[in-house]
Amino acid sequence: MKFTGFRVLREGLTGNKGWTPHWRDPEPKSEYDIVIIGGGGHGLSTAYYLAKNHGLTNIAVLEKGYLGGGNVGRNTTIVRANYGMEGNSEFYSHSLKLWEGLEQDLNYNAMMSQRGVINLFHSDGQRDAFARRGNQMLSQGDDAELLDREGVRHLLPYLDFDNVRFPIYGGLLHRRGGTARHDAVAWGFARGADQRGVDLIQQCEVTGIDIENGKVRGVQTTRGAIRAKKVGIVVAGRSGQVAAMAGMRLPIESHVLQAFVTEGLKPVIDHVVSFGMGHFYISQSDKGGLVFGGDLDFYASYAQRGNMPMMEHVMEAGMTLMPMIGKAKVLRSWGGIMDMTPDGSPIIDKTDTEGLFIDCGWCYGGFKAVPASGFAFAHLMAQDRPHDTAKRFRLDRFATGHGLMDEEGTGAQHNLH
Numbered sequence: 571m572k573f574t575g576f577r578v579l580r581e582g583l584t585g586n587k588g589w590t591p592h593w594r595d596p597e598p599k600s601e602y603d604i605v606i607i608g609g610g611g612h613g614l615s616t617a618y619y620l621a622k623n624h625g626l627t628n629i630a631v632l633e634k635g636y637l638g639g640g641n642v643g644r645n646t647t648i649v650r651a652n653y654g655m656e657g658n659s660e661f662y663s664h665s666l667k668l669w670e671g672l673e674q675d676l677n678y679n680a681m682m683s684q685r686g687v688i689n690l691f692h693s694d695g696q697r698d699a700f701a702r703r704g705n706q707m708l709s710q711g712d713d714a715e716l717l718d719r720e721g722v723r724h725l726l727p728y729l730d731f732d733n734v735r736f737p738i739y740g741g742l743l744h745r746r747g748g749t750a751r752h753d754a755v756a757w758g759f760a761r762g763a764d765q766r767g768v769d770l771i772q773q774c775e776v777t778g779i780d781i782e783n784g785k786v787r788g789v790q791t792t793r794g795a796i797r798a799k800k801v802g803i804v805v806a807g808r809s810g811q812v813a814a815m816a817g818m819r820l821p822i823e824s825h826v827l828q829a830f831v832t833e834g835l836k837p838v839i840d841h842v843v844s845f846g847m848g849h850f851y852i853s854q855s856d857k858g859g860l861v862f863g864g865d866l867d868f869y870a871s872y873a874q875r876g877n878m879p880m881m882e883h884v885m886e887a888g889m890t891l892m893p894m895i896g897k898a899k900v901l902r903s904w905g906g907i908m909d910m911t912p913d914g915s916p917i918i919d920k921t922d923t924e925g926l927f928i929d930c931g932w933c934y935g936g937f938k939a940v941p942a943s944g945f946a947f948a949h950l951m952a953q954d955r956p957h958d959t960a961k962r963f964r965l966d967r968f969a970t971g972h973g974l975m976d977e978e979g980t981g982a983q984h985n986l987h
């Protein structure tokens with residue numbers, strides 16, 4: 571089924587009876603060339619690019635729940651390429667380029683909206699840091715503009731500029747950044763993978779990884795054993811638990827990150843705005859809800875829900891920045907499980923077990939990485955060598971200390987910011 575304007579018109583006029591399911595619901599086969607554990611954004615994009623770029627289609631994606639029910643459907647949908655460090659900057663730059671062509675590539679409306687991301691700064695020191703960041707982005711070939719206070723006021727007149735604890739000095743504007751509809755991204759990749767012959771198997775939890783003589787042989791699941799020549803672990807917040815099935819202890823802690831949405835309002839916030847002093851960021855969804863979030867909950871947890879103290883902290887920060895939002899009613903809040911690495915940067919690598927690969931450590935920023943991560947992980951799994959854009963994401967950097975990418979400059983306590 572291909573989506574076209576003509577098709578939408580025809581279906582609209584004929585009672586929408588011609589649409590078919592986006593993907594099949596196959597029974598698992600007893601053997602595949604490649605098994606991907608995890609049907610989130612990264613697992614689905616990996617399967618898609620394995621099929622599209624490498625012609626490999628005897629693949630199963632095994633998902634313990636339903637496709638897109640994890641973090642890929644729980645995030646605040648921000649897409650940007652404003653990373654500064656070598657290793658991250660070229661990777662996220664590549665990802666944004668893939669985002670820009672994604673809807674055509676997938677023939678699917680992911681509601682990509684390049685509305686601009688503005689990071690506010692509130693001190694001279696922060697201005698210097700953002701000027702440096704902007705230069706790094708420009709030298710990477712991405713866009714960045716340093717705004718002064720009046721420049722910010724012009725774009726975001728609803729912020730509180732007077733009598734505030736942290737006065738706004740300016741902001742770094744990244745025009746090509748924005749948002750995309752998170753679950754449509756999962757559905758688009760799922761549909762594209764299915765169309766190329768990949769089996770997407772839901773309600774199929776992996777409970778064990780079979781290894782013989784240092785080689786992966788397959789997985790045990792709640793729907794029986796499945797043999798495989800190669801296995802990729804792509805389970806975000808559950809990475810530590812699934813890697814333990816292969817005897818691995820990862821340098822990862824899982825923490826909850828919450829988000830919030832208000833009732834639908836008329837358009838009021840045109841950009842993604844990030845408050846540099848208060849761990850608060852906000853955008854407005856296409857349905858009109860204000861979508862916002864803040865810090866991690868500060869203790870490790872596998873619970874997919876948040877806690878009251880962080881809710882209060884986020885609301886306070888929002889009120890400090892734009893008191894007007896105090897009038898909006900919060901409709902929902904939710905949480906996802908973040909796979910936090912010590913340096914805040916991800917892992918895309920082989921493991922010591924032949925045929926077993928891992929893609930994890932996306933912390934609280936892995937949505938924007940979905941296209942490039944799948945692209946690079948597929949390359950690694952198909953060709954047995956890292957893609958150029960992801961060659962720094964090595965697992966052994968945490969054992970050797972070489973090649974760490976401490977993007978936030980928070981040292982070994984990244985999980986605590």
Ligand SMILES: Cc1cc2nc3c(=O)[nH]c(=O)nc-3n(C[C@H](O)[C@H](O)[C@H](O)COP(=O)(O)OP(=O)(O)OC[C@H]3O[C@@H](n4cnc5c(N)ncnc54)[C@H](O)[C@@H]3O)c2cc1C
Nearest residue numbers: 608610611612634640641642645646648776906936937938
């Ligand atoms: C509140 C919140 C806000 C965020 N905001 C942003 C943002 O604005 N921008 C951004 O870039 N990132 C953001 N993120 C981070 C981003 O969502 C994650 O980094 C990214 O989605 C993680 O990768 P994924 O999509 O593959 O994970 P998931 O969707 O969690 O996929 C992993 C899948 O593995 C499955 N699984 C786990 N164990 C097993 C098993 N044993 N067997 C089979 N399947 C298994 C899970 O059910 C899950 O579906 C946010 C996250 C949260 C929670």
